[in-house]
Amino acid sequence: QTIKKMNRGLFIALEGLDKSGKSTQAKLLSQKLNAQKVSFPDRTTQLGVIISDYLRGNKNMSDEVIHLLFSANRWEQHTSICNLLQNGTNIVSDRYAFSGVAFSAAKGLPIEWCKAPDAGLIQPDITFYLTAPIEELCKRGDYGREIYENSSFQHRVGSFFDILALQENFYKIDALKSIDEIQAEILNHISEKLKNNSLLQQKKLWK
Numbered sequence: 677q678t679i680k681k682m683n684r685g686l687f688i689a690l691e692g693l694d695k696s697g698k699s700t701q702a703k704l705l706s707q708k709l710n711a712q713k714v715s716f717p718d719r720t721t722q723l724g725v726i727i728s729d730y731l732r733g734n735k736n737m738s739d740e741v742i743h744l745l746f747s748a749n750r751w752e753q754h755t756s757i758c759n760l761l762q763n764g765t766n767i768v769s770d771r772y773a774f775s776g777v778a779f780s781a782a783k784g785l786p787i788e789w790c791k792a793p794d795a796g797l798i799q800p801d802i803t804f805y806l807t808a809p810i811e812e813l814c815k816r817g818d819y820g821r822e823i824y825e826n827s828s829f830q831h832r833v834g835s836f837f838d839i840l841a842l843q844e845n846f847y848k849i850d851a852l853k854s855i856d857e858i859q860a861e862i863l864n865h866i867s868e869k870l871k872n873n874s875l876l877q878q879k880k881l882w883k
């Protein structure tokens with residue numbers, strides 16, 4: 677009797693500038709792929725509540741402390757993410773460790789220091805980086821509600837995302853395209869990836 681080996685799930689991350697449409701795409705994509713959606717920060721845990729207070733300007737913390745909390749908030753979900761992938765469930769992550777590095781590096785923390793606490797987390801198979809001129813994204817709904825949403829800071833964040841996007845399996849997407857066009861582009865890249873069958877090896881950050 678032959679036992680058919682089950683494929684593991686695909687781990688897809690959506691990253692990018694504020695209001696670039698990550699959450700919109702994550703929702704559509706998880707429905708389309710019948711995937712589990714995860715979001716970072718995950719504001720539902722105790723750490724997530726502290727992070728949320730910080731983002732709303734209700735709690736002061738040093739750049740180092742908030743950085744480590746964002747990372748710990750990812751580690752909280754790590755076992756569950758690994759188990760789901762192992763069991764064949766696709767996962768769509770709305771932000772991940774790349775946001776962690778880009779935002780803290782934009783505050784002036786050294787990039788290698790920023791990467792260290794996330795080292796060993798499971799690496800997405802594909803990351804989509806949604807980007808567009810900040811001046812355009814600022815016009816979108818709800819912009820400016822949280823502490824990081826000002827344009828000079830967002831420009832610095834963008835320049836660190838640009839550096840991170842040089843690594844393999846990062847696809848830059850023009851966030852000014854329509855929601856449907858972006859979704860189609862993302863699905864197209866994912867089907868290419870599945871064809872290439874380069875998924876067997878599950879990598880870890882930042883190797």
Ligand code: Z5A
Nearest residue numbers: 694695696697698699700716717746776779817824854855
């Ligand atoms: N942060 C960090 O510092 N360190 C970390 O490790 C992590 C995060 C993980 C909160 O994140 C903050 O935490 C964030 C980074 C920092 N910085 N800030 N501020 P968040 O993910 O909770 O942030 P958010 O409030 O959800 O905003 P967002 O994620 O930046 O937005 P989005 O998800 O990219 O966009 P959206 O909600 O899908 O769409 C925004 C609006 O645009 C909405 O009205 C849509 O209907 C519209 N939209 C979407 N797509 C389109 C297109 N294609 N065309 C036109 N309009 C569109």
Ligand code: MG
Nearest residue numbers: 698699700770
């Ligand atoms: Mg969002």
